[in-house]
Amino acid sequence: xxxxxxxxDLTQPHNWYPDARTVQRKIIFxxxxxxxxxxxxxxxxxxxxxxxxYCGPLKLLASEVFTRSxxxxxxxxxxxxxxxxxxxxxYPSYTQRRQRVRSSMAERSSEG
Numbered sequence: 811x812x813x814x815x816x817x818x819d820l821t822q823p824h825n826w827y828p829d830a831r832t833v834q835r836k837i838i839f840x841x842x843x844x845x846x847x848x849x850x851x852x853x854x855x856x857x858x859x860x861x862x863x864y865c866g867p868l869k870l871l872a873s874e875v876f877t878r879s880x881x882x883x884x885x886x887x888x889x890x891x892x893x894x895x896x897x898x899x900x901y902p903s904y905t906q907r908r909q910r911v912r913s914s915m916a917e918r919s920s921e922g
Contacts, residue, residue, distance in 0.1 A: 857884060 824831065838855060840848040849866075853875060856864045866872045869890045876888040 857882070 838852070840852045842848050849871070852864065856862050857879070864872075864875060866875060872888060872890055876886060879886045
């Protein structure tokens with residue numbers, strides 16, 4: 811029973827990724843009302859970064875951003891689910907990643 815309590819304890823998520831605490835990072839969060847340019851500004855900044863992760867709320871939006879980015883010559887990966895079986899990697903050496911928020915991954919470092 812103690813093992814079950816330990817693995818289901820969600821009170822200290824900062825302890826799940828100890829290496830993440832050592833990384834100096836800048837997180838840019840775009841918030842605002844509908845039609846205020848959040849996605850536009852987020853993607854503009856994201857495209858200017860050497861590497862980064864764009865987390866979007868919708869699978870369709872993530873797919874559109876992925877397609878557009880690759881058309882613009884930005885090598886990127888698309889993740890729309892949880893687990894390696896749902897990962898779609900186009901470039902093994904991608905520098906950018908587009909994905910849904912719920913499928914966010916912490917294993918790879920990025921700039922912006």
